[in-house]
Amino acid sequence: MDKHIKAPITNEDARLLKAGDYVYITGTIYTARDAAHLRMQETLKRGEPLPIEMNNTIIYYMGPSPAREGRPIGSAGPTTASRMDKYTPQLLDLGLKGMIGKGRRSDAVKDAIVRNGAVYFAAIGGAGALLSKSIVASEVVAYDDLGTEAIRKLEVENFPVIVVIDAEGNDLYEMAVESLS
Amino acid sequence: MRTIDVNEITKNIKEMCIEANHYLTPDMDMVLKEAVTTEKSALGKQILNQLQDNLKIAGEDMIPICQDTGMAVIFMEIGQEVHFTGGSLEEAINEGVRQGYVDGYLRKSVVKDPLIRENTKDNTPAVIHYEMTAGDTVRITVAPKGFGSENMSRVFMLKPADGIEGVKNAILTAVKDAGPNACPPMVVGVGIGGTFEKCALMAKKALTRPVDVHSDIPYVRELEEELLDKINHTGIGPGGLGGTTTALAVNILTYPTHIAGLPVAVNICCHVNRHVVRKL
Numbered sequence: 001m002d003k004h005i006k007a008p009i010t011n012e013d014a015r016l017l018k019a020g021d022y023v024y025i026t027g028t029i030y031t032a033r034d035a036a037h038l039r040m041q042e043t044l045k046r047g048e049p050l051p052i053e054m055n056n057t058i059i060y061y062m063g064p065s066p067a068r069e070g071r072p073i074g075s076a077g078p079t080t081a082s083r084m085d086k087y088t089p090q091l092l093d094l095g096l097k098g099m100i101g102k103g104r105r106s107d108a109v110k111d112a113i114v115r116n117g118a119v120y121f122a123a124i125g126g127a128g129a130l131l132s133k134s135i136v137a138s139e140v141v142a143y144d145d146l147g148t149e150a151i152r153k154l155e156v157e158n159f160p161v162i163v164v165i166d167a168e169g170n171d172l173y174e175m176a177v178e179s180l181s
Numbered sequence: 182m183r184t185i186d187v188n189e190i191t192k193n194i195k196e197m198c199i200e201a202n203h204y205l206t207p208d209m210d211m212v213l214k215e216a217v218t219t220e221k222s223a224l225g226k227q228i229l230n231q232l233q234d235n236l237k238i239a240g241e242d243m244i245p246i247c248q249d250t251g252m253a254v255i256f257m258e259i260g261q262e263v264h265f266t267g268g269s270l271e272e273a274i275n276e277g278v279r280q281g282y283v284d285g286y287l288r289k290s291v292v293k294d295p296l297i298r299e300n301t302k303d304n305t306p307a308v309i310h311y312e313m314t315a316g317d318t319v320r321i322t323v324a325p326k327g328f329g330s331e332n333m334s335r336v337f338m339l340k341p342a343d344g345i346e347g348v349k350n351a352i353l354t355a356v357k358d359a360g361p362n363a364c365p366p367m368v369v370g371v372g373i374g375g376t377f378e379k380c381a382l383m384a385k386k387a388l389t390r391p392v393d394v395h396s397d398i399p400y401v402r403e404l405e406e407e408l409l410d411k412i413n414h415t416g417i418g419p420g421g422l423g424g425t426t427t428a429l430a431v432n433i434l435t436y437p438t439h440i441a442g443l444p445v446a447v448n449i450c451c452h453v454n455r456h457v458v459r460k461l
Contacts, residue, residue, distance in 0.1 A: 035298070062248065063248065063249075063288065063290075064248050064288070065244075065245045065248045065250055065286060065287055065288040066286045066287075066288070067286070068243065068244075068286050074244060074245065074248065074286055074288070075239075075244050075245040075246070075247060075248035075250075075288075076248055077247055077248050077249075079249070079329065080329045080332065080362050082362065102329070102361060102362070102364065102420070102421075103329075103360070103361045103362030103363075103421070104360065104361060104362060122361070122420065122421075122422070124228055124231055124232070124235075124420055125247075125329060125361075125364030125420060125451065126232070126235070126246070126247045126327075126364045126451050126452055126453045127231055127232060127234075127235040127247075128235070128244070128245060128246065128247045128248035128249075129235050129236075129238040129239040129242065129244040129245065129246055130231055130234050130235035130238055131235075132238075132244055133238065146300075147289060147300050147302065148288050148289065148290070148300075149300075160231075162224075162420075162422060164422075172422060172423075173360065173361050173421050173422070175423075176416065176417075176418060176421070176422050176423025176424075177360075177415065177416040177417060177423065178416075
């Protein structure tokens, strides 16, 4: 089923989405991948505030290629989400409500998704040129020294994703293989 | 004896890095177009169509096909009658990678040390494989490799008693474990035989063989076809979201091995299987 949602995502929207839904996201999301997650974890360990608001935020696991002149961003597809599994439950417990990536998540992440009424989306892996067309603005807001791994604030319009793990813990990857194998 | 200035190598490698990241080779283009017509899942078909749109945008707007523009893997097949002048060949290759990634707006994804992890900011060094051949030509293959799929690759040191069934199981295990993480539809590069490192290198090299070319060893060709069929019955499908197009090709290379061993390497590649070849 096709759905349109705003980002940041409301608690209600997050709970209404179901595994298999095709969703278009419009609004503000943030990028963070391996190195940014490690830094956020270290920040929390020191008891300091995170560089971005976590409540109802959607994080996109993505490190773009450089933008050509006059463009907001370069190629911008999802990276493998499981590398962030180690850090994700803590962020979900702090209010993170949505994640966009690709590939399977750990049981600990699934539990934290259910516990917090969150949602895990997949964007199409390897379609970075196409996906870049739904990003209208990009600004580095933290960890500039990390280059492509810096945290970016993105303005997206009808950014296309598919719900893989919903707030009830349904997992589209498992459902897909079971129904077609 | 033929003399080649290493600046010629730099220039070609720069161009090849940019070309490989914006345009797929005709073999990959063809097999991806075919998949749109054969895919049985509606969502799978939709994703394959979006991959077509993605390729069109990449070429027309010069946006890399995938944001992971890879670590540059370069095969240098050098005729033994070639003499290089003008400096170090290895430095010239890395200079080509540097220029290609910096001037071509490609992502810099290489860290200086595997544990200290500071970005080199120009995507160097490349991973370079040299091979000596007969004659006086140089054949360069530039194959930027993304790590979503690289991370799902495996080496299995099987026993001779495991036989061909063991080999099939190893390949299917690697593909199923890779699943949605490796950006299917995948291309599966396989090396069978040799030693630990030889089979891994063959698996990588197998990915650079055009996907419409089969092994010329009859039983290996059969194995390629059988495994492709089995993989496409796993249900993983495009994006791992279900379907009948899980792999586009299985390319296998073999080599003699030791009486005690049966090494098998499986190098998984996503649908952005980049491999540009030039002969100088």
